[in-house]
Amino acid sequence: MSWFEFNSVLGNIGIFAILALSLNVICGMTGLLQLGQAGFFAIGAYAAGLTSIYFTFPELGVLNFAISASAAMMAAGIFSIILGIPCLRLKGDYLAIVTLGFGEITRLVLINLMFPGGKMHPGEKIGGATGIKFTEFPGDLWPNSPNYTAEFASWWFIWIAVIIICVFLINIKKSSFGRAMMCIREDEIAAQAMGINISKYKMIAFLLSAVVAGLAGALFFHKELSIAPGKFNLICSIEILLMIVLGGLGSFSGAVTGAVVLGITPYILRHVEICGYRLGEYQQLMYAVLLIILIRLAPNGIFGMNEVPVWIGKLLKMKNKPPAKQNETA
Amino acid sequence: MKQLETIQKEFKQFFAEGVSKSFGGLKAVDNFSMELNTGEIVGLIGPNGAGKTTVFNLITGMETPDSGKFYFQRDFITGKPPHMISELGIARTFQNIRLLDYLTVIDNIKIAYHKHISYNFAHASLRLPKFFSVEKEITEKSFGFLELFGIEDSAYELASSLPYGKRRKLEMARALATEASLLLLDEPAAGLNPRETTELTELIRKIRDDFHVSIFLIEHDMSLVMNLCERVIVLNFGEIIAHGTPHEVQNNPDVIEAYLGTGKKKNVS
Numbered sequence: 001m002s003w004f005e006f007n008s009v010l011g012n013i014g015i016f017a018i019l020a021l022s023l024n025v026i027c028g029m030t031g032l033l034q035l036g037q038a039g040f041f042a043i044g045a046y047a048a049g050l051t052s053i054y055f056t057f058p059e060l061g062v063l064n065f066a067i068s069a070s071a072a073m074m075a076a077g078i079f080s081i082i083l084g085i086p087c088l089r090l091k092g093d094y095l096a097i098v099t100l101g102f103g104e105i106t107r108l109v110l111i112n113l114m115f116p117g118g119k120m121h122p123g124e125k126i127g128g129a130t131g132i133k134f135t136e137f138p139g140d141l142w143p144n145s146p147n148y149t150a151e152f153a154s155w156w157f158i159w160i161a162v163i164i165i166c167v168f169l170i171n172i173k174k175s176s177f178g179r180a181m182m183c184i185r186e187d188e189i190a191a192q193a194m195g196i197n198i199s200k201y202k203m204i205a206f207l208l209s210a211v212v213a214g215l216a217g218a219l220f221f222h223k224e225l226s227i228a229p230g231k232f233n234l235i236c237s238i239e240i241l242l243m244i245v246l247g248g249l250g251s252f253s254g255a256v257t258g259a260v261v262l263g264i265t266p267y268i269l270r271h272v273e274i275c276g277y278r279l280g281e282y283q284q285l286m287y288a289v290l291l292i293i294l295i296r297l298a299p300n301g302i303f304g305m306n307e308v309p310v311w312i313g314k315l316l317k318m319k320n321k322p323p324a325k326q327n328e329t330a
Numbered sequence: 331m332k333q334l335e336t337i338q339k340e341f342k343q344f345f346a347e348g349v350s351k352s353f354g355g356l357k358a359v360d361n362f363s364m365e366l367n368t369g370e371i372v373g374l375i376g377p378n379g380a381g382k383t384t385v386f387n388l389i390t391g392m393e394t395p396d397s398g399k400f401y402f403q404r405d406f407i408t409g410k411p412p413h414m415i416s417e418l419g420i421a422r423t424f425q426n427i428r429l430l431d432y433l434t435v436i437d438n439i440k441i442a443y444h445k446h447i448s449y450n451f452a453h454a455s456l457r458l459p460k461f462f463s464v465e466k467e468i469t470e471k472s473f474g475f476l477e478l479f480g481i482e483d484s485a486y487e488l489a490s491s492l493p494y495g496k497r498r499k500l501e502m503a504r505a506l507a508t509e510a511s512l513l514l515l516d517e518p519a520a521g522l523n524p525r526e527t528t529e530l531t532e533l534i535r536k537i538r539d540d541f542h543v544s545i546f547l548i549e550h551d552m553s554l555v556m557n558l559c560e561r562v563i564v565l566n567f568g569e570i571i572a573h574g575t576p577h578e579v580q581n582n583p584d585v586i587e588a589y590l591g592t593g594k595k596k597n598v599s
Contacts, residue, residue, distance in 0.1 A: 168455050175454030175461065176440070176447040176468075179433070183441050186430035193390060193428075195416035195445040195508060250432075305432055 007155050011223050013263035014158035015216050020243040020255035021165055022212035027241065028250035028305075029173060030205040031185030032088070033096040036103030037240050040076045040210040042110060042232035044217020047075035049132045049227055054118045058145035065152045069218040076214025077207055084206040088199060103237050110229035131228030134221075153223035161219060162256060165212060169252050170307055172208075181205050182250070246294060248301025248309070257302055265290060343368045343544055344420075344512055349398030351388055358384040360568040362398070366512070371538055371545045373559035373576075375552075377588055381568040382548045383425055386514050390422050391415040402512065417445050421510035423501045425517050425548075431490035435481065438489050438500060439472040442507035475503045479533070494521055506537060513537075515547040519554050527551055531558050556580070564588065 019041060026034045048068040056064055087098045115132065117124040119141060126132045134150050142148055172178050180201050183191040191198050221227055239262065247258025265287065270280035279286055294302070303309040345365035351358050358381045366372055374382050387393040389400060391412040400407045407415050421442075430438050447468075453461045476482040479499040484492060492500060498518060505513055518534070519527045531554050538545055549555050555562060556576045564572040564579055566588040572579050579585055 171455045171457055172451070175449075175465075176444050177451065177454055179437055179441055180444050182433060182437075183430055183444075186432060187428045189392065190424070190428035190430065191441075192392070192412035193416055193422055193424075194441050194504070195413045196441070197411075197413045 009263070009267055010155040011153065011158050013260055014155060014162050015220050015223070016240065016243065016263055017162045017256045017259035018158075018165055018216040018219065019213055019240045020247065020259040021162070021169055021252055022209045022216065023240050024244045024247075024250070024252055024255040025169060025181075025212070026205050026209040028244055028248075028255070029178060029185065030181045030202060032202065032205070033092065034099045034206075034209070035096050035234075035237050035241065036099035036101070036106070037209075037213055038232040038234070038236040039099075039103035039106035040080065040213035041217045041220070041236065042106050042229065043079050044072035044076045044214030045221045045227050045232070046110060046132065046217070047214065048072040048218035048221040049134065050115060052134055052150050052221070053120050053126070053132065056148075056150065058142045058148040062152055064150065065218070065222055068150075068222070069215055072214040072218035072221075073211045074214075076210040076217065080207050080210030081203075084203050088202045088206060100234070100237070103232070104234060107229050107232050110232070129229065131226065131230075133226040149225070150222055151225055153219045158219055158223065161215070165215070166252050166256055169212075173252065173307075177201070177204070185250075242291070244301075246291070246301055248298075248303035248305060250305040251301065251303040251307055251309075253307050254301055254303030254309070261302075342366065344400075344402050344546075346389070347399045347401075349385075349388060349395045349400065351384060351393060351395050357568045359388065359395075362565075362568070362570060364563060364570075364573075366544050366546060368511070368544055369538060369542055370561070371534070371547070371559050373555040373562040374546065374548045374565060375550070375555055375562060375579075376565035380565040382565055383516060384568075385565070386422055386516055386548065389415075389514060390420060413445075416508060416510075419509070419511040420514065421505035421508040421512070422514035423498075423505050423516055423518065425520070427497050427501050429489040429492075429497055429501060429504075431488065433489060434486050435476070435489055435492065435500060436469070436472055436485045439475055439504055439507050440468055442504050442509075443468045443471070446509070472507065475507050478506075478537075479503045495526055498522070506541065506543070511543050513543050513545045515545060515549075517548055517550065519549055519551040524553075527554055530554065534558060 019037060022040075023034060023037045026032050048071060051068040051071040052064065055067065058064075060067075083099075083102055087095060090098060110127070110131075111129050113127050114125040115127045117126050120135065136142070136148060136150075173182075180191070180196045181204075183194065183196055184198050184201055188198055243258035243262050244255045245258070246262060247254030247256070266280075266283050269283050269286050270278075272279045298304075342365045345363075347363055349362045350360050362385060364372075374385065376382055384393065388395050391407070391410050391414070394409055398408070402415075402418060402420060405418055407418065407420075430441065433441075447464065449458075449460050449464050452458070473482060473485065476485055479502065481492070481496050481499055481503070484496065489497070489500065498521070502515065502518060505515075515534075519530055522530060534545060534547075535558065537543065547555075547559070559576055561574065562572075562576050562579045563570055564582070564585050571584045571588055572582040574582075
């Protein structure tokens with residue numbers, strides 16, 4: 001595997017790790033099955049892409065990324081509110097169907113939607129099935145910075161984002177807000193009886209999830225610089241769901257682990273040869289078998305619901321001592 | 331106690347006025363009226379299917395009544411969503427225990443403090459000092475409740491791993507931790523043996539005295555009801571058939587009929 005390929009793979013895994021983290025907020029923590037995460041991913045990517053195409057100021061440098069990323073997060077957030085207000089009253093499978101529909105509708109709308117080309121593509125229409133592209137014309141658009149590209153999201157940039165988002169979400173999980181969301185997952189009636197406004201917290205979780213997915217979309221655009229609607233299909237949503245199921249629903253470090261495992265398996269299989277058979281040719285088959293084995297061995301996912309899996313503690317024979325007990329004796 | 335009496339004279343803490351609820355053709359609760367003074371323990375008894383749990387569901391807002399009104403501390407609470415009623419200070423337990431099985435015991439109690447939390451999203455996500463001070467306070471208070479119920483040893487176990495008796499206690503601790511002033515207990519002694527029931531009776535009385543809460547409980551265990559309750563309401567087919575002290579109710583012919591039948595065949599005309 002060449003470095004260039006490896007670089008791109010790492011970046012892709014990082015973006016899927018962010019998507020898995022975002023889906024974990026709504027599926028793992030709040031317990032609502034969401035099958036349209038690719039929709040918010042697409043909205044984020046397109047919002048970031050269009051913002052970069054229309055409003056890029058090379059003088060600002062990396063701040064351009066901040067602008068397009070906030071546009072992406074805002075767009076995904078707005079769509080999540082529009083979708084969430086009517087749909088979060090639905091329960092279980094019905095919500096899954098609505099969000100599945102949302103993901104597909106987003107993709108189909110993007111296939112059919114044409115945008116004006118702006119200064120970058122003068123006199124053309126962009127969008128449609130071929131998607132949008134950031135192409136720079138050095139010396140033509142920006143005479144002062146001919147080498148400007150919008151490619152900010154290198155693999156380390158993406159992984160720093162993964163770590164920050166992961167810590168941010170774990171902090172929320174371990175606060176009262178996270179407890180409220182987990183309470184809704186466990187028992188809605190008990191949650192109401194405890195004074196938790198369940199529609200409000202479902203909405204917050206949905207919004208948070210969409211905003212993080214939008215950020216993943218922005219990173220995706222600034223990595224690829226060329227996006228097409230075909231990428232954001234149902235398989236993408238299902239793959240994200242698989243990652244969090246594999247890592248353990250409700251565990252954010254598990255979501256990242258799931259993304260890494262599922263992301264790297266195809267590339268490893270591609271380079272493994274047994275008795276002259278290249279396993280890469282049977283990639284989908286191997287994928288399925290591996291998943292079945294993993295789910296069989298660890299039905300709650302690799303990490304279960306905890307941030308640090310129980311089996312690591314057993315392995316190290318460490319008794320995790322309750323930290324708050326000291327407070328209590330003092 | 332004298333203070334308590336003056337408070338009682340000032341206002342009734344809770345009262346219901348002609349509440350009715352029917353599910354299709356079935357009248358689950360019919361013209362239910364009651365009142366509750368601060369610091370009182372009132373029992374609600376009746377045969378199976380009499381509508382006792384429906385009364386609790388109506389009070390806590392999980393069902394909306396077809397007609398009638400509930401007042402709690404001079405607030406009109408009919409038709410309010412359950413979380414708002416909980417915020418006003420009515421907490422309940424459930425007949426089939428509703429704990430958060432995959433959270434630890436201490437987190438189950440901390441849930442009850444959610445409505446009192448004073449930090450916001452930024453404090454929580456960035457772990458600002460305010461977050462730690464508030465969390466520490468909550469943890470200490472929660473341990474206090476666990477100790478009161480004698481389950482502090484299993485504070486960091488999953489709630490699903492607790493034995494039945496402790497699960498009942500944990501649910502009561504959680505309801506009490508909401509800092510409610512009216513506790514609705516739905517069959518607190520179900521599944522407990524006689525010794526545990528006696529313990530529970532003492533515990534409920536202690537809670538009432540220490541926290542100055544009123545307690546309204548549904549119970550089938552007559553020893554607990556007769557020992558504990560100051561007044562008893564008997565419900566049958568959604569209607570109140572008797573109301574009074576445990577002794578009065580015990581000797582009421584209507585109640586005996588509801589529980590045991592009349593002893594002779596009814597004439598079918």
